[in-house]
């Protein structure tokens with residue numbers, strides 16, 4: 001076929017998805033689109049590509065997701081690579097996390113030993129601490145949004161993904177709306193005031209979700225579900241609001257770990273912060289060297305973090321180019337194309353020669 005989507009000068013040929021990338025396989029689909037494993041034809045790099053249908057579905061929320069994700073650079077966060085356009089979709093290109101979701105890992109095993117859970121939790125907390133240090137709250141932390149990547153030394157590394165509900169306190173107002181996944185939502189997010197207008201602290205709410213994640217890894221079920229009526233959402237909400245949880249008799253969890261959870265599952269004004277979690281004795285046990293270094297670095301320099309919108313991303317795109325790409329995608333699909341000689345020959349073979357409308 002011809003040149004693909006006709007684009008403005010900035011959204012140039014390099015951004016034409018089909019020309020530059022080949023699809024290897026589908027990784028899965030969500031509410032907003034499908035994610036595929038793709039290979040960059042130029043350097044051979046494998047990436048995850050999230051396809052979002054052009055048109056009305058590309059709104060300011062998608063733009064926010066992309067612009068926030070683009071500023072995140074941390075070993076425990078899936079790296080944003082750039083954006084691209086196909087005729088039908090806006091494509092978000094990201095680092096590929098080859099080990100799948102932490103959710104599947106836990107689902108396979110039912111639950112995992114405390115040492116292993118701590119190993120994942122330490123990485124999760126370092127990733128979240130980084131987000132918070134640059135003024136971003138994630139608002140949808142859960143096992144499904146913690147991917148695993150196999151490092152060269154064989155150790156699995158946690159990679160936080162999906163910034164679809166995230167907010168930056170440098171770019172946006174404080175969060176007010178109830179977003180997230182019910183089993184992981186903090187009480188103050190479920191009831192942000194009678195008028196629904198009261199703000200909550202998104203970072204403190206993230207801490208609650210991290211606690212749920214830890215509990216599920218250790219116990220194999222959600223902390224605020226009624227054990228006798230697990231599917232009853234109303235009961236789960238009541239239990240969340242009352243911070244009511246317990247440990248099933250068969251689980252053996254250390255007192256220090258239980259202490260940490262008890263500091264997380266409390267109302268927001270008493271809840272432990274991410275920084276305090278990083279000083280908690282349970283958290284500090286067997287802390288890998290790289291995370292000790294990460295803590296000393298992010299404790300000083302990135303805590304004054306600024307959202308740097310001027311940097312060029314991995315695919316060499318500036319913020320302006322990314323924004324232009326999003327704007328282009330908002331305008332809908334581009335099925336107009338310019339025919340080249342091969343296209344015309346093919347149509348002649350198929351339909352016989354005649355006159356065709358080509359391009360715009």
Ligand SMILES: Nc1ncnc2c1ncn2[C@@H]1O[C@H](COP(=O)(O)OP(=O)(O)OP(=O)(O)O)[C@@H](O)[C@H]1O
Nearest residue numbers: 027028029030031032033034035048094095096097
């Ligand atoms: N960077 C990535 N590396 C590897 N797999 C990924 C990556 N990003 C997403 N996936 C996987 O692709 C699948 C689809 O992800 P996607 O974000 O489109 O939807 P979702 O997270 O399942 O749902 P939703 O976006 O509706 O919350 C999921 O199984 C997810 O784990």
